Structure formats: structure tokens, C-alpha cells
Amino acid sequence: MATRVLTKGGVLVGLCRLRQPRLVTAGYSLSGQFYATAAAAVNTAPLITEKTDVTDKILNIPLQTPDFFRLSELFSLQDLFDARVHLGHKKGCRHRLMEPYLFGCRLDQDIIDLDQTVEHLQSALNFTAHIAYRGGIILFISRRRQFGHLVESMARDCGEYAHARYWQGGLLTNAPIQYGPGVRLPDLIVFLSTLNNVFQQHVGIRDAAKMNIPTVGVVDSNCNPSLVTYPVPGNDDTPAAMELYCRLFKTVVNRAKDKRRQMELLHGQSATAPTASSL
Amino acid sequence: SVIGTLESFLFRVRDLMRSGVVKQSEKPIWYDVYKAFPPKKDPLYIKPVAKIYGKKAEAVPDIFYREDEIRAKFYEVYGTGPRAFDLSKSDFVSTCQRFVEKYMELESQGELEKEFLFEQTGKALLAEGLVLRRRGGPVVVSDTRHPVLGMKLTDMLAELQTDAPGETQTLGGQTPAPVIPQ
Numbered sequence: 170m171a172t173r174v175l176t177k178g179g180v181l182v183g184l185c186r187l188r189q190p191r192l193v194t195a196g197y198s199l200s201g202q203f204y205a206t207a208a209a210a211v212n213t214a215p216l217i218t219e220k221t222d223v224t225d226k227i228l229n230i231p232l233q234t235p236d237f238f239r240l241s242e243l244f245s246l247q248d249l250f251d252a253r254v255h256l257g258h259k260k261g262c263r264h265r266l267m268e269p270y271l272f273g274c275r276l277d278q279d280i281i282d283l284d285q286t287v288e289h290l291q292s293a294l295n296f297t298a299h300i301a302y303r304g305g306i307i308l309f310i311s312r313r314r315q316f317g318h319l320v321e322s323m324a325r326d327c328g329e330y331a332h333a334r335y336w337q338g339g340l341l342t343n344a345p346i347q348y349g350p351g352v353r354l355p356d357l358i359v360f361l362s363t364l365n366n367v368f369q370q371h372v373g374i375r376d377a378a379k380m381n382i383p384t385v386g387v388v389d390s391n392c393n394p395s396l397v398t399y400p401v402p403g404n405d406d407t408p409a410a411m412e413l414y415c416r417l418f419k420t421v422v423n424r425a426k427d428k429r430r431q432m433e434l435l436h437g438q439s440a441t442a443p444t445a446s447s448l
Numbered sequence: 449s450v451i452g453t454l455e456s457f458l459f460r461v462r463d464l465m466r467s468g469v470v471k472q473s474e475k476p477i478w479y480d481v482y483k484a485f486p487p488k489k490d491p492l493y494i495k496p497v498a499k500i501y502g503k504k505a506e507a508v509p510d511i512f513y514r515e516d517e518i519r520a521k522f523y524e525v526y527g528t529g530p531r532a533f534d535l536s537k538s539d540f541v542s543t544c545q546r547f548v549e550k551y552m553e554l555e556s557q558g559e560l561e562k563e564f565l566f567e568q569t570g571k572a573l574l575a576e577g578l579v580l581r582r583r584g585g586p587v588v589v590s591d592t593r594h595p596v597l598g599m600k601l602t603d604m605l606a607e608l609q610t611d612a613p614g615e616t617q618t619l620g621g622q623t624p625a626p627v628i629p630q
Contacts, residue, residue, distance in 0.1 A: 171460060190572060209487065217507045219528055228480070229480075232481065232484040232485075234593070235485075248460055251538060252551075263508070264562075265496075265497070268507040271508045272511075273509050273510065273511035274509070274510050274511060275510070275511040278627060279508065280511065288488070289488065292485060292488070295477075295485055296481060296482075296485055299481040299484075300478055300481060300487070303477045303481070304477070305477040312517050356476065356477045356478055357478065378456075378457055378491070381457040381460065381461055381476065382478075383457075383478050383482060384491075394502060395491065395492065395493055395494040396491055396492075396594065397491060398482075399487050400487075400489075409590050
């Protein structure tokens with residue numbers, strides 16, 4: 170079954186390829202609308218028991234180590250500082266809920282606490298890696314026009330999807346009508362900037378919470394971090410900072426997918442995953 | 449209620465699975481990962497609170513350093529230094545920073561008093577080759593003002609009358625008419 174490539178109402182860049190649904194995790198989002206499309210769905214008949222055990226092992230081993238993909242070596246506090254991630258907006262623009270993440274205020278400019286940012290970024294990248302490892306769809310969203318092209322090219326490079334254009338109201342909540350029946354929604358949404366062009370919270374955050382989709386978001390000092398599952402307090406305005414985030418996410422996703430291929434070969438699943446090796 | 453106020457979507461999914469509405473085979477991809485690596489803070493929606501009037505504790509402290517006193521005095525006396533800031537270099541040392549470092553050095557040597565330290569730092573930097581020009585010095589009144597600017601018209605006219613009183617009185621014996629400015 171070919172997953173619908175979401176091309177309507179914007180540019181969703183991604184590879185048009187067969188997404189081999191994994192055994193038990195061939196997920197449709199948990200919204201009431203999708204029960205009816207089970208008929209058009211993938212063959213969910215259980216596979217042979219041996220393969221099930223091996224797949225389970227592949228899926229469960231990474232969850233046991235705290236840093237299975239060794240993501241802590243990808244960035245350091247100094248890198249974040251050099252990319253100006255700690256620079257926030259002025260005191261007047263500060264969001265009340267961002268106060269715990271701020272280090273202080275230097276001459277009215279908010280400085281984000283990079284110690285906390287390191288931890289949050291670590292956990293966010295780890296989550297992204299695990300989702301990519303399990304073959305989940307990741308959607309990168311950023312309504313900043315300055316970085317639209319960067320986000321789209323980054324998504325194309327790591328084989329995932331991006332939406333850097335105007336967000337129509339029902340993209341997630343009304344997906345089967347907007348795109349057609351049998352759409353698979355993203356399993357993770359990464360916001361490289363949680364605000365839209367009028368400095369309000371992006372509609373996608375609320376919609377993702379409604380559709381039970383976890384979100385990772387870079388929250389600046391004027392953003393609302395409450396609904397974002399894995400917020401990453403940091404600067405979202407400087408090109409240096411955005412390039413750092415894009416580079417990190419791309420590396421993480423590619424690393425996770427390579428690891429998956431490696432694990433499958435290691436545990437002898439190469440027979441059932443021909444598409445994975447042809448990626 | 450608003451989505452996510454009472455429980456995050458993890459609990460919603462967990463309850464759906466426990467009750468059997470969502471089968472194990474349809475478990476979302478992120479479920480195990482979320483359970484294994486939960487976020488630091490549960491993503492609940494926090495309602496915006498009405499504005500709190502009156503005093504409240506400063507949540508985000510101001511960042512000030514000891515050297516800021518020296519910097520403030522430097523900028524007051526010398527204005528912006530002779531050299532512009534080059535932000536492209538991360539290890540750039542500005543004029544003000546050099547001043548501050550010199551000041552701290554002299555202070556740690558501990559011989560001079562505070563009032564003299566400032567002057568001494570300036571002299572030390574001059575010795576190293578860094579010229580600092582004071583900003584807005586005292587206004588100097590030049591003595592070379594043209595003498596014509598000091599003359600007054602009324603005085604000139606009075607002089608004219610005293611110089612030649614006879615000529616004006618022969619004009620029909622009338623007192624000289626006052627000068628009407630036109």
C-alpha cells in the first residue's frame with residue numbers, strides 16, 4: 170500500500186516510497202475517523218512467530234539504554250552558545266510560562282538557560298531517533314519564511330516530510346476529507362518555530378495534541394511551551410541557530426534509520442525487509 | 449474542557465488501550481518510546497492567568513557583573529571606544545573589555561585607591577598604545593570673536609548725534625525725529 174504523499178495545500182517534501190508497515194505498529198492515528206478505513210488498510214494479519222520475536226527484540230533493545238544512538242556526542246553546550254541559541258527576545262516579549270527556562274535578563278534581553286536546553290534537546294533528539302528507528306513519519310513545521318527552504322531541503326535530505334507554508338485549518342483534524350481516505354498521519358511533528366507569522370501559537374500544536382501526535386518544538390522566550398510534548402527552549406530567529414537544529418535533526422534521523430537497517434541485518438530480518446535495504 | 453487540561457494525550461491513549469477500544473495491534477508507534485523516555489514536564493495545557501496586579505517576586509533575575517561598574521564609567525567618560533565591535537569573531541576583545549581587564553589587573557595589585565585607578569588605567573593603556581579620547585570636554589569660548597558682532601545700533605546712532613549735533617539742528621530747528629523702524 171502506498172502511503173499518500175501529502176501534496177495538497179502546500180509542499181510536503183518527502184520521498185514517495187512504500188513505507189513497509191512494521192508488524193504491530195502499522196499505525197493509524199487514534200481518531201474515530203479511521204476505523205472505517207480498516208478495509209482499505211494494510212494487511213494486519215500476524216506474521217510468523219519467529220519473525221514476531223525478532224521484530225520485538227529489534228524494537229525493544231533500544232529502549233533499554235538511555236542513549237542508544239549516542240546522540241550526546243553530536244552537540245555540546247559550547248556549540249549551542251556559538252550558534253547563539255541562548256539569546257531570547259526582550260523582556261516585554263517574555264511569555265510567563267517560559268520563565269523557568271530562562272537564565273536571566275541582561276540589559277532587558279532574556280538569556281535562555283543552556284544547561285536546561287542541553288537536557289531538553291537531548292531528550293527531544295532521542296525521542297525523534299526512536300520514532301525514526303521504528304519507521305514513523307516525521308513532519309517538520311516552520312512558518313518562518315526566512316528558513317522555509319532550509320527546512321524543506323533538510324526534510325528531503327533525511328527522507329521525511331516538511332510543511333513550511335500556510336497551515337489550512339483541517340490538515341490534521343480533517344485529513345481524510347482534505348487528502349482523501351486512508352491517509353496516514355505523522356507520528357511525530359517537529360516544530361522548528363512554534364509561532365506563526367502573526368506571533369500566535371501555531372495551530373498545529375493544538376491539533377497534534379487533539380490527534381494524539383507527540384510534538385517536539387523549539388520554544389523561544391515569547392512562545393508558549395505548555396502543549397508541546399518535548400519543548401526545547403532556544404533561539405528560533407538566528408540563522409546560525411536554525412542551521413544547527415536542522416543539521417542535528419537530519420543527522421539524528423539518518424543515524425536512526427541506518428541503525429535500524431543494521432539491526433535488521435544483524436538479527437537476520439533481511440528477508441522481510443527488502444524495501445529497507447533499497448532505501 | 450480545553451484539550452489537554454486535565455490529562456495529556458498519553459493517558460488518553462493508555463485508557464483507550466486498556467478499555468479495548470484501541471487494539472494492541474493498532475498501538476501507536478510512539479507509545480512505547482514515550483513510556484520509556486517521558487518528557488520532563490507533562491504537556492498539559494495551562495490556562496492563561498488574568499494579569500496579576502501589584503508586586504510580585506522577580507521571576508527572572510537581572511544579570512549584572514562586578515565589571516559593569518567599570519564599564520558604565522568607561523562609557524560615560526570616553527563614549528564608545530575608538531574601535532568598533534567585530535561580532536563575527538567569538539574571541540574578540542573590545543576596547544572597553546581591554547580597559548576592564550587592565551583595571552582588574554591594577555586593582556589586584558592593590559596599591560592605588562579607587563579614584564586614581566581609573567586614571568591609572570587610562571595612562572597604562574596609553575603606554576600600550578591605545579589612545580582614548582574623552583567624550584564631550586568643557587565648552588571652550590574662543591577669544592577671537594569679530595569685534596563687529598559686539599556693536600549695537602543704538603550706540604552707533606548716539607555716537608553719530610554727538611559727533612555732528614550742529615548739522616542735525618539746522619534742519620528747520622526741529623528736534624530730530626525718532627527713528628521709526630520700518
